[in-house]
Amino acid sequence: MYKAQTLALAWAALMAAGACAPAMAAAPAAPKAEVIHWWTSGGESAAVRQIAQAYRAAGGIWVDTAIAGGDQARAVTINRIVGGNPPTAAQFNTSKQFFDVIEQGMLDNVDDLARAQNWDKLMPEPIVSVIKVDGHYYAVPVNIHMQAWIWYSKAAFQKAGIAKEPATVDEFFAALDKLKAAGIVPLAHGGQAWQETILFTAMLSNLGGKDLYLKVLRDRDQRAIASPAFRKVLLAYKRLQTYVDARSPGRNWNDATAMVIAGRAGMQVMGDWAKGEFTAARQAAGQQFGCIAGLAPDSPYLIQGDVLVFPKTGNAGAVRAQKLLAGVVAAPATQLAFSRLKGSIPVRSDVDASQADLCAQKGIAIMKDRARHLGVSEVYLTPDQNGAMQDVLTAYWNTGMTVEKAQKNIAAALRD
Structure with missing residues (x-):
C-alpha cells in the first residue's frame, strides 16, 4: 500500500x-x-x-x-x-x-x-x-458507496427479542414486525424522493435479484416491468411504508440515522455514508450497531x-x-x-483491508466477487429517466396509487 x-x-x-x-x-x-x-x-x-x-x-x-x-x-x-x-x-x-x-x-x-x-x-x-x-x-x-445497506440498533433488536440479524427478505419483514410490536419505530426513513428510491432499489435487488434488476433499470425491458415478479417487488416496497413513523416526510437521512443511533428506531435502509454518522457518535460496528449488505448470499452490491x-x-x-x-x-x-x-x-x-472496520471489511470482501457488482439506477439511467422513475415511486409511496398503475407509470417513464 x-x-x-x-x-x-x-x-x-x-x-x-x-x-x-x-x-x-x-x-x-x-x-x-x-x-x-x-x-x-x-x-x-x-x-x-x-x-x-x-x-x-x-x-x-x-x-x-x-x-x-x-x-x-x-x-x-x-x-x-x-x-x-x-x-x-x-x-x-x-x-x-x-x-x-x-x-x-x-x-x-x-x-x-x-x-x-x-x-x-x-x-x-x-x-x-x-x-x-x-x-x-x-x-x-x-x-x-453501496446504496442498500441495512443498519440496525443492537439495543432495539434486543428489546424486540430479535436474536439473529435477518438474512432473507422474509426474515427482514419478520424483524420489522417484532420491532413494531415492541413499540419501536421499525424503519427509520426520511420521506424524500431519493430516499424512497433507495428503498425501491433495495427491494428490487434483494427480491428481484441481479437478472430482474438489470432488465428493469439497464435494459428498461417493458415485459420485465409488466411482470408478476416486478409487481411483487413494488408490493414489498409499498409494504415498507407501514413501518415508518408519521414524522417521516421531509426528514433528512442523517436525522433518520440518528434515530437508529439512539435506539428509537430499529433499522434504516441507507447507503454506507450512514456509517459515518455512527462513527461520529462513537459507536462501533458489531457492538452498538450492525450492518447487513444483502438479504441473500449472492445479493447484488449496488455500487455508487x-x-x-x-x-x-x-x-x-x-x-x-x-x-x-x-x-x-x-x-x-x-x-x-x-x-x-x-x-x-x-x-x-490494493488497500490494506485490515485497517477498515467490520462493515467496510464486509464490503471489500464482496467487491472481490465481480458477479455481484451492479450500478445504482443513476449509472444506467439518464438524469431525466431517473427523475421520471423517482416521481412515480414517490407518488406510489405517498398516495393510494395502485400497484398496477405504478407498473404502467414506471413502464412509461423508462420507455425509450
Missing part, C-alpha cells in the same frame, strides 16, 4: 510541477485548490478533512466550498463553469450527472493518471462505465460513490493544483482515511 501511495503522490508532484511553469528563479506559489462539495453532515465533514489534510501535506492550499445538498452544489458548480469562474474541482456522484458538462467540452480529462494507475483493471466496471467517456477518463473516483471532476481552465496555476489534487485523491492512504470516516470503502482494490 505504501509503495502505491508513494508512487501516486510522486506522480502528482511531477505532473503539478511540469504543468506550469517555465524555468524561473522564483519558486511557483503553492497550488491552490477550491473544491465545491456537499459533504456537510458530521461524518462527511470529518471525512473531507482527510483529503484537505493530505492535499496540504503534499504542498497545496485547500479552499473549502461546502454547499448543503447535492442538487444545489451541482447547480452552483455548473453555473460557475458556464459563467467563466470555475472551481478547481467539484464533487459529483458516480453517475451520468456530469455527462452534459463533458459533452459541452467543459471538463479536463485525467487520462495520464488513469493510465499510470491502470484504472481499466483497477476499477470496478460500473464505475469505469460512467467516468470513462469516448475513451477518456473525466473524473477521479474518491470511494465506493463520489468523484471529483476538474473544469477546464486557462490558468496554469489552477491546472497545477488540479493535477496535484487528482494524484492525492487517488492515493490509497487518502482513500482509506477518507472512507474510514465517510462510511464508504476505497475504490482501489
Whole structure:
C-alpha cells in the first residue's frame, strides 16, 4: 500500500510541477485548490478533512466550498463553469450527472493518471462505465458507496427479542414486525424522493435479484416491468411504508440515522455514508450497531460513490493544483482515511483491508466477487429517466396509487 501511495503522490508532484511553469528563479506559489462539495453532515465533514489534510501535506492550499445538498452544489458548480469562474474541482456522484458538462467540452480529462494507475483493471466496471467517456477518463473516483445497506440498533433488536440479524427478505419483514410490536419505530426513513428510491432499489435487488434488476433499470425491458415478479417487488416496497413513523416526510437521512443511533428506531435502509454518522457518535460496528449488505448470499452490491471532476481552465496555476489534487485523491492512504470516516470503502482494490472496520471489511470482501457488482439506477439511467422513475415511486409511496398503475407509470417513464 505504501509503495502505491508513494508512487501516486510522486506522480502528482511531477505532473503539478511540469504543468506550469517555465524555468524561473522564483519558486511557483503553492497550488491552490477550491473544491465545491456537499459533504456537510458530521461524518462527511470529518471525512473531507482527510483529503484537505493530505492535499496540504503534499504542498497545496485547500479552499473549502461546502454547499448543503447535492442538487444545489451541482447547480452552483455548473453555473460557475458556464459563467467563466470555475472551481478547481467539484464533487459529483458516480453517475451520468456530469455527462452534459463533458459533452459541452467543459471538463479536463485525467487520462495520464488513469493510465499510470491502470484504472481499466483497477476499477470496478460500473464505475469505469460512467467516468470513462469516448475513451477518456473525466473524473477521479474518491470511494465506493453501496446504496442498500441495512443498519440496525443492537439495543432495539434486543428489546424486540430479535436474536439473529435477518438474512432473507422474509426474515427482514419478520424483524420489522417484532420491532413494531415492541413499540419501536421499525424503519427509520426520511420521506424524500431519493430516499424512497433507495428503498425501491433495495427491494428490487434483494427480491428481484441481479437478472430482474438489470432488465428493469439497464435494459428498461417493458415485459420485465409488466411482470408478476416486478409487481411483487413494488408490493414489498409499498409494504415498507407501514413501518415508518408519521414524522417521516421531509426528514433528512442523517436525522433518520440518528434515530437508529439512539435506539428509537430499529433499522434504516441507507447507503454506507450512514456509517459515518455512527462513527461520529462513537459507536462501533458489531457492538452498538450492525450492518447487513444483502438479504441473500449472492445479493447484488449496488455500487455508487463520489468523484471529483476538474473544469477546464486557462490558468496554469489552477491546472497545477488540479493535477496535484487528482494524484492525492487517488492515493490509497487518502482513500482509506477518507472512507474510514465517510462510511464508504476505497475504490482501489490494493488497500490494506485490515485497517477498515467490520462493515467496510464486509464490503471489500464482496467487491472481490465481480458477479455481484451492479450500478445504482443513476449509472444506467439518464438524469431525466431517473427523475421520471423517482416521481412515480414517490407518488406510489405517498398516495393510494395502485400497484398496477405504478407498473404502467414506471413502464412509461423508462420507455425509450
